Amino acid sequence: MVVQIALPLPIAKTFSYSVPDRLQSFINMFQRVIVPFHNRYTFGYIVDVNGSSYEGLKEISDILDIHPLLGKDIERLCLWASNYYLTPIGLVFKYAVPKYIRPDRYLFVASLDRAQDKKSLNHLQGIKLEKAFSIMGKENVLECLQDGSITLKDRFTKKEFILYGDNEDKKDIKHEKILFLGGYRRRIEYYSELIETGIKKDKNILLLIPDYDTTGQFFYNTFVERFGERFYWYGSSIKQDSRMETYFRARNEKGVIIMGNKSSLFLPINNLSHIIIERHEEDSYRNENEFKFNAWEVGIKRAEIEGCPITLGTVAPKTEIFKRVHEGDFKVIRDKMPSLNIFSEEKIDKKVFFSGSLPHELIKITEDGKKERKHIIIYTPRKYFSSQLLCLSCNNLFICPVCRGILSYKKKDNKTVCSVCQRESEYKETCPQCGSSLIRFLQIGAEYIKENLEKILDDTEVVIITGDNIKKQIKRLWVNDDRQPEIIVGTSILSRIYGLRCHELIFLGLEEMINLGGYRAEERLFQILMNIIDALNPHKICFFIDSKKDFHVKSFTDLNAFYEEELTKRKNAGFPPYNRLYLVEVEKDNQDAGERTVERIKKQIKESGYTQYLIGPLFEKKKRYRWRFIIKNGQKGLEETLISLYKLKDTHIEVDPTNI
Numbered sequence: 001m002v003v004q005i006a007l008p009l010p011i012a013k014t015f016s017y018s019v020p021d022r023l024q025s026f027i028n029m030f031q032r033v034i035v036p037f038h039n040r041y042t043f044g045y046i047v048d049v050n051g052s053s054y055e056g057l058k059e060i061s062d063i064l065d066i067h068p069l070l071g072k073d074i075e076r077l078c079l080w081a082s083n084y085y086l087t088p089i090g091l092v093f094k095y096a097v098p099k100y101i102r103p104d105r106y107l108f109v110a111s112l113d114r115a116q117d118k119k120s121l122n123h124l125q126g127i128k129l130e131k132a133f134s135i136m137g138k139e140n141v142l143e144c145l146q147d148g149s150i151t152l153k154d155r156f157t158k159k160e161f162i163l164y165g166d167n168e169d170k171k172d173i174k175h176e177k178i179l180f181l182g183g184y185r186r187r188i189e190y191y192s193e194l195i196e197t198g199i200k201k202d203k204n205i206l207l208l209i210p211d212y213d214t215t216g217q218f219f220y221n222t223f224v225e226r227f228g229e230r231f232y233w234y235g236s237s238i239k240q241d242s243r244m245e246t247y248f249r250a251r252n253e254k255g256v257i258i259m260g261n262k263s264s265l266f267l268p269i270n271n272l273s274h275i276i277i278e279r280h281e282e283d284s285y286r287n288e289n290e291f292k293f294n295a296w297e298v299g300i301k302r303a304e305i306e307g308c309p310i311t312l313g314t315v316a317p318k319t320e321i322f323k324r325v326h327e328g329d330f331k332v333i334r335d336k337m338p339s340l341n342i343f344s345e346e347k348i349d350k351k352v353f354f355s356g357s358l359p360h361e362l363i364k365i366t367e368d369g370k371k372e373r374k375h376i377i378i379y380t381p382r383k384y385f386s387s388q389l390l391c392l393s394c395n396n397l398f399i400c401p402v403c404r405g406i407l408s409y410k411k412k413d414n415k416t417v418c419s420v421c422q423r424e425s426e427y428k429e430t431c432p433q434c435g436s437s438l439i440r441f442l443q444i445g446a447e448y449i450k451e452n453l454e455k456i457l458d459d460t461e462v463v464i465i466t467g468d469n470i471k472k473q474i475k476r477l478w479v480n481d482d483r484q485p486e487i488i489v490g491t492s493i494l495s496r497i498y499g500l501r502c503h504e505l506i507f508l509g510l511e512e513m514i515n516l517g518g519y520r521a522e523e524r525l526f527q528i529l530m531n532i533i534d535a536l537n538p539h540k541i542c543f544f545i546d547s548k549k550d551f552h553v554k555s556f557t558d559l560n561a562f563y564e565e566e567l568t569k570r571k572n573a574g575f576p577p578y579n580r581l582y583l584v585e586v587e588k589d590n591q592d593a594g595e596r597t598v599e600r601i602k603k604q605i606k607e608s609g610y611t612q613y614l615i616g617p618l619f620e621k622k623k624r625y626r627w628r629f630i631i632k633n634g635q636k637g638l639e640e641t642l643i644s645l646y647k648l649k650d651t652h653i654e655v656d657p658t659n660i
């Protein structure tokens with residue numbers, strides 16, 4: 001017997017192995033097995049069983065799973081994802097059934113009821129599966145399992161461990177796609193109704209949340225208070241035992257809610273009756289490692305395959321979803337949205353920052369706020385003191401000695417930080433190029449605002465909240481606390497903290513998000529803006545906008561108008577959702593070898609007739625040499641050409657990359 005094995009590596013081809021006689025009767029499609037590969041052992045996935053063995057073929061050395069873990073629906077999901085994201089199936093399976101999913105370590109021998117010769121198996125009763133393997137040999141145990149002499153249960157649910165999907169009940173479930181537009185309080189109400197219905201019918205629900213610490217914790221606490229302990233976390237940041245507990249509960253129990261991030265999309269969930277994705281537009285739902293995918297797309301696909309409904313709850317959907325609403329693919333439920341009807345807009349001169357002070361309108365708001373003991377929250381796109389350091393003598397920006405990225409200044413640690421490779425070094429107060437000490441801080445951020453406001457408003461503490469310190473700060477600031485500091489300065493992380501008090505919300509430098517570039521820049525800006533307003537629910541909003549920029553808050557006040565315009569722009573420029581984007585990247589230590597690979601890519605694309613869609617390569621010398629091609633097109637034939645590029649070493653393909 002010969003099996004084709006997909007290895008968890010970025011290579012498109014599969015490898016043939018023969019199956020030794022002792023293992024042949026236990027072989028199943030999509031099972032994990034251990035195989036020798038390049039002088040070591042690795043695990044792989046069976047993707048085909050065909051023909052008889054021939055000489056010289058290596059043997060698989062062991063079976064890892066007693067039966068395939070995914071079940072038909074998730075297998076289909078994986079095959080679809082491999083195709084859709086042009087990712088080798090081995091990498092998709094590696095993500096769907098990662099190394100740490102080891103049910104065998106949590107199983108014990110539960111009953112010998114059906115055994116013909118109970119006596120001879122008596123010593124196995126109640127012992128761990130691993131121990132049973134070592135007592136009577138793995139193959140003998142597998143045989144007993146196969147003929148039903150013994151059954152296994154897991155230590156958490158104490159339910160029998162059977163093939164996933166065999167105990168499904170799909171009655172009263174109907175597939176539909178819903179976009180729920182509403183502020184977070186309304187979303188909680190809506191999700192609660194769905195959860196209640198699910199629990200009543202003994203069904204399970206998957207609730208995707210964009211993170212664990214802020215939004216996730218808030219939703220978890222809110223729901224546990226309402227429904228009690230039926231909620232289970234799943235994901236890579238959860239401890240192994242808890243993660244496996246969730247794994248078994250999802251697989252075996254009824255009326256439970258699984259909360260997790262993108263990885264839970266591949267979790268076997270028994271009687272799945274609804275998938276809810278909270279804030280599907282968040283970038284944290286994009287998996288950037290090896291198998292690059294968007295959770296909202298995979299979520300929609302899983303709901304289609306399982307035939308269950310999916311709800312996306314948000315205040316600012318993805319443009320892609322808005323298009324699907326237009327096409328009638330999504331049903332919209334509209335509830336109360338955060339409002340951006342009343343706000344003030346102050347045009348400021350950017351030079352004010354260069355001279356080392358804050359706009360005086362901002363100072364006035366904070367001084368008045370202090371008198372009236374109001375809570376003021378200031379948004380800035382930058383977390384450090386300044387994002388650039390300029391030498392006034394030689395007119396050069398400080399750059400990273402390793403990768404030539406631009407250096408930021410982190411005052412708290414007195415360090416410069418590279419914006420590209422994140423390398424930190426001590427700040428010496430002199431220009432590394434000419435030695436001058438005439439340094440100017442450009443593009444000021446949260447640390448700068450805090451320091452200057454504290455100087456002006458003496459004895460008022462200004463608290464900074466950024467992605468770096470959120471875990472610590474959230475403990476101080478959690479929901480409606482009387483000790484909330486009067487002034488908070490924060491980055492876009494503010495959009496994830498629900499329940500803060502906010503009389504006045506100030507946006508300082510929001511328009512700079514457009515400079516980050518990419519075709520999604522305005523959509524992102526809109527999403528951050530709406531989510532911050534939703535989370536903080538301010539009485540008053542004020543925007544400080546650089547007077548030199550052609551930026552008008554008004555173009556973000558009407559949701560429909562905003563998306564209509566966004567779609568028109570994307571259509572005209574041929575960007576998603578009207579076309580697909582492919583990024584082909586070559587990364588090498590050796591420049592000549594890289595150039596040879598680049599030539600082969602060009603040749604292959606030319607031979608297939610797609611040269612006119614190819615942009616690049618863009619060449620960069622960072623830690624390694626890097627070439628990047630972009631291809632803008634949506635034809636099937638092109639995809640086949642792209643998949644064939646996987647045979648070139650150090651070549652990666654990314655579909656619909658987020659940062660282009």
Ligand SMILES: [Zn+2]
Pocket residue numbers: 391392393394395396431432433434435436
């Ligand atoms: Zn200098």
Ligand SMILES: [Zn+2]
Pocket residue numbers: 400401402403404405418419420421422423
């Ligand atoms: Zn660097």
